[in-house]
Amino acid sequence: MFSAQNKPFIDKxxxxxxxxxxxxxxxxxxMSIDKAQREIAAGKKGxxxxxxxxxxxxxxxxxxxxxxxxxxxxxxxxxxxxxxxLKEIVVIGSPEVEKVLNRFLEVVPTRDKKIIFxxxxxxxxxxxxxxxxxxxxxxxxxxxxxxxxxGDLPFMYDLEKVLRDKDIEHANLILWLNSKQKMFxxxxxxxxxxxxxxxxxxxxxxxxxNELHDIKEPNVYPINLTEVNPDIINHLxxxxxxxxxxxxxxxxxxxxxxxFLKLLPVMANHYLRxxxxxxxxxxxxxxxxxxxxxxxxxxxxxxxxxAFKAKLHGDPAFVSDVDALEDWEDFESLTHYARQFHGEKxxxxxxPLGGELLRFKDLGMPKLQRELPMYHDFPAYxxxxxxxxxxxxxxxxxxxxxxxxxxxHSRTEIAYRWYQRKCEEVKF
Numbered sequence: 117m118f119s120a121q122n123k124p125f126i127d128k129x130x131x132x133x134x135x136x137x138x139x140x141x142x143x144x145x146x147m148s149i150d151k152a153q154r155e156i157a158a159g160k161k162g163x164x165x166x167x168x169x170x171x172x173x174x175x176x177x178x179x180x181x182x183x184x185x186x187x188x189x190x191x192x193x194x195x196x197x198x199x200x201x202l203k204e205i206v207v208i209g210s211p212e213v214e215k216v217l218n219r220f221l222e223v224v225p226t227r228d229k230k231i232i233f234x235x236x237x238x239x240x241x242x243x244x245x246x247x248x249x250x251x252x253x254x255x256x257x258x259x260x261x262x263x264x265x266x267g268d269l270p271f272m273y274d275l276e277k278v279l280r281d282k283d284i285e286h287a288n289l290i291l292w293l294n295s296k297q298k299m300f301x302x303x304x305x306x307x308x309x310x311x312x313x314x315x316x317x318x319x320x321x322x323x324x325x326n327e328l329h330d331i332k333e334p335n336v337y338p339i340n341l342t343e344v345n346p347d348i349i350n351h352l353x354x355x356x357x358x359x360x361x362x363x364x365x366x367x368x369x370x371x372x373x374x375x376f377l378k379l380l381p382v383m384a385n386h387y388l389r390x391x392x393x394x395x396x397x398x399x400x401x402x403x404x405x406x407x408x409x410x411x412x413x414x415x416x417x418x419x420x421x422x423a424f425k426a427k428l429h430g431d432p433a434f435v436s437d438v439d440a441l442e443d444w445e446d447f448e449s450l451t452h453y454a455r456q457f458h459g460e461k462x463x464x465x466x467x468p469l470g471g472e473l474l475r476f477k478d479l480g481m482p483k484l485q486r487e488l489p490m491y492h493d494f495p496a497y498x499x500x501x502x503x504x505x506x507x508x509x510x511x512x513x514x515x516x517x518x519x520x521x522x523x524x525h526s527r528t529e530i531a532y533r534w535y536q537r538k539c540e541e542v543k544f
Contacts, residue, residue, distance in 0.1 A: 120423040126279045129263040130250030133180040133209035134236040137169040144168040162313040164440035165505045185451035192270035195469040200275040204230045206250040219480045264337040272433040287425035288340035294332040294435040295428040311531040312436045319406030328397035382415040449523040466535040
């Protein structure tokens with residue numbers, strides 16, 4: 117129905133270390149606590165005390181600045197891109213982000229990549245504005261996809277399958293969906309093998325292979341910014357986590373009468389068939405949105421009026437972002453576990469640029485610890501956030517030692533073994 121003829125690879129990226137702010141710290145904390153309490157009451161597997169910014173923060177509670185193994189989260193994301201075949205990277209962020217970026221680039225070689233910084237606009241922190249800020253820094257051809265990525269994926273270093281994907285030539289937007297079944301194929305017989313705990317609100321039926329997949333929204337977006345309407349992307353992105361994405365799509369289509377008429381057969385197919393077909397796999401299922409994969413792809417292509425592709429992957433690092441304190445603790449526990457076995461060099465066993473990250477920790481962090489208030493006493497800072505959000509434990513003792521019991525959980529060992537194997541594959 118739709119076709120594209122693009123360059124067969126991606127070599128430019130917009131890396132966002134920016135996201136919106138709540139009106140006040142009080143409102144942000146209440147939002148985080150309420151969400152976690154709802155998840156606990158519902159018996160959810162992935163409970164999340166969200167890390168949120170606020171307009172009146174004395175210290176900007178920006179998750180990308182949080183330290184993992186004494187190294188800013190944003191530096192892991194930067195290292196992932198330096199490891200890749202990308203050639204140009206636009207970094208969007210705050211003045212503190214710029215300060216960390218400059219210090220990082222003084223220590224870690226860029227591998228001939230062009231790194232450009234763009235200041236976020238505090239009065240407009242929307243996704244669409246962030247994309248536009250990055251786009252203005254790049255020279256793009258009409259037949260070129262770029263990678264748009266939030267910077268909270270510290271161990272997502274196997275990017276070549278995204279940058280060199282065969283579908284880049286023929287799609288203007290690719291959604292790399294997080295499939296529980298592909299990432300954790302043994303999760304039913306061995307629950308601990310699902311070492312990244314998340315809630316999967318979406319369902320997809322793949323009729324050609326007769327499989328039902330539990331799906332979570334993507335964290336990376338290969339996109340042709342010339343061909344894809346950013347207003348639609350912004351609207352769908354903002355509704356992706358509350359199960360209202362179908363309603364959001366219909367609402368957008370209503371303002372585009374021709375597209376709406378084309379969507380009617382897709383919607384009719386969905387309402388007539390999906391519920392019945394889902395019961396073939398599960399008699400009872402609580403989910404927020406689901407479709408047949410082919411029907412979803414067809415409907416999204418019509419709505420976007422362009423060539424669209426949805427894909428599944430089997431890489432847990434693509435779903436393992438840092439949205440919440442629990443997520444941060446997973447990575448702190450992972451690096452702590454590696455250190456127990458291999459000393460300070462443990463990070464090199466699980467991250468291909470672990471050596472460069474550790475060198476930055478030694479050479480770059482002492483000055484940043486003096487310059488940025490968050491780093492003056494990070495253990496005390498993170499403990500205070502845990503306390504304010506009514507969490508039942510503190511991750512650090514009074515001496516700044518990491519004491520979380522999560523570091524000895526069997527899931528942490530499984531995660532360590534998985535990343536160790538992945539790191540060896542990427543290195544060699």
